[in-house]
Amino acid sequence: MNQDDLKKRVAYEAINYIKDGMVVGLGTGSTMYYAIQSLGERIKEGLNIKGIPTSEKTAEWARSNNIPLTDFSEVNHLDLVIDGADEVDENFQLIKGGGGALLREKIVANATDQFIVIIDESKYVQILGEFKLPVEVVPFGWEVTAREIEALGCNATLRMDNNGIFLTDNDHYILDCDFKVINNPEKLNQDLISIVGVVETGLFINMTRKVLISYSNSGKVIEMNN
Numbered sequence: 001m002n003q004d005d006l007k008k009r010v011a012y013e014a015i016n017y018i019k020d021g022m023v024v025g026l027g028t029g030s031t032m033y034y035a036i037q038s039l040g041e042r043i044k045e046g047l048n049i050k051g052i053p054t055s056e057k058t059a060e061w062a063r064s065n066n067i068p069l070t071d072f073s074e075v076n077h078l079d080l081v082i083d084g085a086d087e088v089d090e091n092f093q094l095i096k097g098g099g100g101a102l103l104r105e106k107i108v109a110n111a112t113d114q115f116i117v118i119i120d121e122s123k124y125v126q127i128l129g130e131f132k133l134p135v136e137v138v139p140f141g142w143e144v145t146a147r148e149i150e151a152l153g154c155n156a157t158l159r160m161d162n163n164g165i166f167l168t169d170n171d172h173y174i175l176d177c178d179f180k181v182i183n184n185p186e187k188l189n190q191d192l193i194s195i196v197g198v199v200e201t202g203l204f205i206n207m208t209r210k211v212l213i214s215y216s217n218s219g220k221v222i223e224m225n226n
């Protein structure tokens with residue numbers, strides 16, 4: 001089973017947690033792509049829910065699957081949020097933002113008591129940091145912000161895409177920060193967020209209690225609770 005199959009399997013499993021009448025936060029990324037496809041099928045069969053997307057891309061996928069959308073002008077609290085992650089450690093601390101949607105993802109995840117993270121086995125790690133930590137920053141003076149971030153012990157690289165500098169849905173930049181090993185994610189998050197120019201970090205601290213992991217050996221999806 002390749003990584004894509006594993007993503008698809010865990011995404012399909014996660015949709016079973018969505019019940020009629022719920023307002024559901026919809027994460028971003030390739031794992032969520034499969035979840036949205038599957039949710040679209042359930043909606044065709046009569047499931048009645050509303051979604052809040054965490055990115056323009058997710059909103060586009062949701063619309064093309066006829067998933068009704070809402071926003072925070074209509075709701076304050078979400079029944080459930082489902083999202084992928086780039087790394088999850090044994091204490092369920094996360095690195096997110098590989099897709100550049102970390103700010104909206106954090107706002108949405110913060111608005112629920114039930115944030116379900118869906119990953120394949122390769123993302124479950126002992127210590128965070130092999131994946132470069134995405135940090136969203138204000139474009140003005142980003143070079144100064146990057147130097148202050150680097151003083152915390154990393155190399156910070158400005159994210160680019162085919163059009164030049166990558167812009168988030170909120171018109172910010174992303175710095176991908178190579179810490180290699182993050183021994184104290186909570187403290188690092190605090191240190192980063194206190195730097196002027198940092199908008200948000202991809203460290204999601206104490207935000208989830210449930211992680212679904214798909215394994216290739218057994219072909220199973222395991223639900224882990226914290």
Ligand SMILES: O=C(CO)[C@H](O)[C@H](O)COP(=O)(O)O
Binds near residue numbers: 027098100102
């Ligand atoms: O945080 C994210 C986007 O900002 C994604 O959840 C994360 O990057 C995982 O993506 P994928 O499912 O494509 O591996």
